[in-house]
Amino acid sequence: MAAERADAARNRQSILRAVEELLAEQGPEHVSLDSVAARAGVGKGTVFRRFGSRTGLFQDLLAERAARIRAAIDSGPPPLGPSAPPRDRLLGFLDELAKLAAKNITLIAAHEQACAADKHQDPTYQRWHDHVTRLIRQVRPDTDAEFVAHLLLASFEGELVRHITDHGGVKRLRTAVRDLARRIVPE
CATH class of the missing domain: 1.10.10.60 (Homeodomain-like)
Incomplete structure (x- = not known):
């Protein structure tokens, strides 16, 4: 390239x-x-x-905001990097998404609105979904990992993030998503 x-x-x-x-x-x-x-x-x-298009603008801006997380997943240290256990990687990834979503609520909401017809085809969403699906399969091969990945990622829907962070901050969002993930992938 x-x-x-x-x-x-x-x-x-x-x-x-x-x-x-x-x-x-x-x-x-x-x-x-x-x-x-x-x-x-x-x-x-x-x-x-x-x-x-506008959609392309929002997709690229979100991809840029998510680039640091992507690099950490690919080659960073624990908890996101490949040397960490799958459950730790999942929790670390969800923590990072909580921070990203809380810091970029307006972008997340605009991105969702622009991509509404094909949200699941968005390259950033697909990367996140593939990553979460792989981790869940490693920890819970007995569950529908693809569905559970969608469920966890739905926790970062723009208006939900806005509501939760307005009533408890990013700490509440992070804690709630971690609690849900721990119930799905217990130790």
């Missing part, structure tokens, strides 16, 4: 920063290819060619 040109990388970062700013300042309903292009100081064609 060819390296990204420096100007293309700068444009990508400017565009994603513009999406983030518009989400924070005006909400997802005001994020359009036109508004993002104007904010980023690039042409609408540049945004369209790179991201394709």
